[in-house]
Amino acid sequence: MNKLTFLLFPIRIMHALLVRSSLLPQKPLQELGIDLGRPIVYILKKESLNDIVALNTLCQKLNLPHPTAEAIGNIPNMLFIESKQSVLSIESDNCLERLQDLLQQHQLDQALDVQLLPISSFWGRKPGSSQDNLFRTILDSLPQSIRKFFMLIFFGRRNYILLSKPVSLRTMSDKYGSDTKIAHKLIRVARTHFRQQHKTVVGPYLPQRSIFIKQLMRSERLKKIVTDEMKYRNISEQEANTLAFNHLNEIAANYTDNAMRMFDHVLRWLWNKVYQGITVQGSDAVRQHAQDGHGIVYVPCHRSHIDYLLLSYIVYHQGMVPPHIAAGINLNFWPAGPVLRKGGAFFIRRSFSGDKFYTEVFKAYLDHLFNQGYAVEFFPEGGRSRTGRLLQPKTGMLAMTLQSVLRGLDRPVSLVPIYLGYDHVAEVATYHRELSGQKKKKESVWQVIKTLKNLKNYGQAYVNFGEPITLQKYLSQANPDWKQTVGEPLQHKPKWLTQCVNELSNKIMCDINRAAAITSVSLTSLILLSTKQNTLEKPLFESQLELYLNILPSWFYSHKMSMPTLTSQQIIQQALTLDKISIINDDFGQIISLNSPISMNYYRNNILHVFAVPALIARIILLRSHIARQDILEQASQLIQILKAELFIDTHDDITYLNRIIDSMIANELIAINDANEITVVTRHKIKLSLLSRTIHELMQRYSILFHVLKQHPSIERSALETKCHLLAQRLGQIDGIQAPDFFDKKLYGSLIKRLQTLDDYQLQPQIVPTYDMLNVLLPEGTIKSLSAV
DSSP, rough: OHHHHHHHHHHHHHHOOOOOOOOEESHHHHHHTOOSSSSSSEEEEOOOOOHHHHHHHHHHHEEEEEOSSSSTTTTTEEEEEEOOOOOOOOOOOHHHHHHHHHHHHHHTTTOOOEEEEEEEEOOOOOOOOOOOOHHHHHHHOOHHHHHHHHHHHGGGEEEEEEEOOOEHHHHHHHHOOOOOOHHHHHHHHHHHHHHHHHHEEEEEEOOOOOHHHHHHHHHHHHHHHHHHHHHHHHHOOHHHHHHHHHHHHHHHHOHHHHHHHHHHHHHHHHHHHHOOOEEEHHHHHHHHHTTTEEEEEEEEOOOOTTHHHHHHHHHHHHHHOOEEEEEEGGOOTTTTTHHHTTTEEEEEOOOOOOOHHHHHHHHHHHHHHHHHTOOOOOOOTOOSSSSSSEEEOOOOOHHHHHHHHTTTTTSOEEEEEEEEEEEOOTTTHHHHHHHHTTOOOOOHHHHHHHHHHTTOOOOOEEEEOOOOOOOHHHHHHHHHHGGGGGGSSSSOTTTTTTHHHHHHHHHHHHHTTTTTTOOHHHHHHHHTTTTTTTTHHHHHHHHHHHHHHHHHHHHHTTTTTTOOOSOOOHHHHHHTTTTTTEEEEEEEEEEEESSOHHHHHHHHTTHHHHHHHHHHHHHHHHTTEEHHHHHHHHHHHHHHHHHHHHHHHHOOOOHHHHHHHHHHHHHSSEEEOOOTEEEEEGGGGGHHHHHHHHGGGHHHHHHHHHHHHHHHHTTOOOOHHHHHHHHHHHHHHHHHHHOOGGOHHHHHHEEEEEEEEHTTOOOHHHHHHHHHHHHHSSSSSHHHHHHHHH
């Protein structure tokens, strides 16, 4: 038994009893491209027996090479950037010399290709803090062996092992050779990598809340704000400082690592109780941006109050520091307010208008968060969606984020759009009551207790991270001269800023939809709500479901979208388990029906943007027995801009996307090409195409209402337009039996007009008559007669 094996044996016993390691990423071989057929050398920041034992356990689970074996010749499988000598340390050669030897062996053996695999091990994730100096002082004063024993006791269950993308030494050798400079460069890069990874996982220094506020009060920025307020309101310095302190005390978060650990245990219990699983996609790109030194700003869609908790939990378990979250002041009630502050929430008023001093203090707080390196999260919609579709973005927080960049941040800032999806949202019934005119109830502790009492199986939750948007890069594309304003006072914002904020907010919303999760519940809702009675024979339902499962990947306009991994039978069973559908048996077979069609509209609307354009094409094709492809493209182009505007669809190239949809319909035998090179409907699949076309039936009716009013009253004001459309929608809903609450929502009409007016290539007034005429063709005759009668 050699020295290393002898030393590791007792530590392995302690690890088996005390240590539980978490691996990131969870599937490193696939996600990082690690090739088990090529030699692997692990590179770690420092030499630690605890790290080696934890790594050894991990390697056994993943079938990776043993870390204490020899990789090539006499060169071991592990390299250490920092090698410290102690009684229990491993005698190791200089890391630089070993790297040189490896590079030289690649020069001698052209077939050799060693993978240099960076490994980081974290025991706990507590950042440096003003709250733990005494504890750390006592711990550091203990002998090393005792200190490591206590580390296993206190942090053994919180060991995180992060694997990074391997570096090919064959590539390095071929590109740069094998001299000392290359080895030095590899070590420098590794040191930077480990430093950035530590900051990503553990986070920046975390002072007590009171100290954080005092630091901000002493900053030159806030002193100037206070001075300006003294002059404006003619008050004393003490009064202005007290007012600023009160504002900060109302706003500031109180994030602590201890609270996050407690939340981790509670939320793990909660998710296990209500969710069958949480699906996460796309987090690796965000983690890479964080490791590259980017400030991260999460901008998710807002479905439920659960969003705050779910996203922080997922970010934490993806090896990143949970963000400071902009939460509405309405959530600052006892006991939720103090608890949410501990989890990183900072509270923001619904409106800043009329209080310039509060606005400036809040901007200073936000700037301080960015400057200190904290991740931030805000909901661009401003509130929870009551309809299931994305709301018009509120641009206030985004504008302040851009202004922080213009004040001269010393790091790049990346916005991360996030799609949050659920098989069940607890608040849906409440949303429908509010859309029907009931007043929104104020949040209270009793609502929390009621929700906790009614916990049940909520199915799956989905967190899809979109493509990060680096603000500095975006600004350079939007306005190449933006850097000229960096560091200048922003009392008078640049003229280009408002348009830039509006365009960026639209891009964020489109990118959220580009990361959509197609769920089993949303697919079930979409199919059954496309029928008149929300029912369908089981074989036909299964056939339509299988069609969508096969054809959807070709309809996706982004690789960030995700599909259900279940079969059609499993999807039906899941919907039954969640009590979303019922199966009725009669003498002729089985019928599937929705249990609550009104509620299921919410889940259908989550994915309506994915089906809207294919449904429009299906509607156009069904109008004629045969039609040329060019005619389909021309007719679809008349309405696609409206769909894109309302549903935040960004296909990049409309014609290419339309052609891809047509080709996919041909490939799946929904349509065919006849001898005259025209497109015709495949008769045996006509009902499938018809069900697809009805996906946007209510949407087309709403558009018809809108353009009918605009045609009759071209210069009507927006408020009157909303009222008129609302009344017409109620009338049409009674005639056609439409119960979806969002069909009657006044705000949707005003929002649609606002969106259409912002499109550069869509002039509303000239489009009213041709669009209305096109809708007349696409909608059943009864719809237009009903509108004309009213």
